[in-house]
Amino acid sequence: MMNIEEIGIHLKKHDIKPSYQRIKIFQYLLEHKNHPNVDTIYKALAPEIPTLSKTTVYNTLGLFIEKNIVKVLVIEENETRYDVDTGVHGHFKCEKCGKIEDLDINFGELNISQLSDYKIDERHLYFKGICKSCLNK
Ligand SMILES: [Zn+2]
Numbered sequence: 001m002m003n004i005e006e007i008g009i010h011l012k013k014h015d016i017k018p019s020y021q022r023i024k025i026f027q028y029l030l031e032h033k034n035h036p037n038v039d040t041i042y043k044a045l046a047p048e049i050p051t052l053s054k055t056t057v058y059n060t061l062g063l064f065i066e067k068n069i070v071k072v073l074v075i076e077e078n079e080t081r082y083d084v085d086t087g088v089h090g091h092f093k094c095e096k097c098g099k100i101e102d103l104d105i106n107f108g109e110l111n112i113s114q115l116s117d118y119k120i121d122e123r124h125l126y127f128k129g130i131c132k133s134c135l136n137k
């Protein structure tokens, strides 16, 4: 886990001026790998940063995406969530509790012969259903 100082260095390395708000937003994403949306991040940080606005959160995430340190996750069309893990991985969304879990998937093992002569820019793989803990309730 990166500390505040390391987050600052990480942002600078990606050409982002490390303001306090940006550092806090990135730190929140690192600490909450449940793919939060703008609202969740805003509500969590607002008590600590009274000057924060929802627009700032939204714009900061936009900047992170532009600089490739955060990815957008669109599983529902009406809901944008954010992922600090920019590596290739899959997702599972629970339709009951709404949580989105990361899945370790070896995409190299998915042998899709139809795509063998294509140039692939993005890969998304997600599952929807009911998670183990909701099923056990
Ligand atoms: Zn669930």
Ligand SMILES: [Zn+2]
Pocket (backbone or CB within 6 Å): 035, 083, 085, 089, 090, 091, 101, 102
């Ligand atoms: Zn993820």
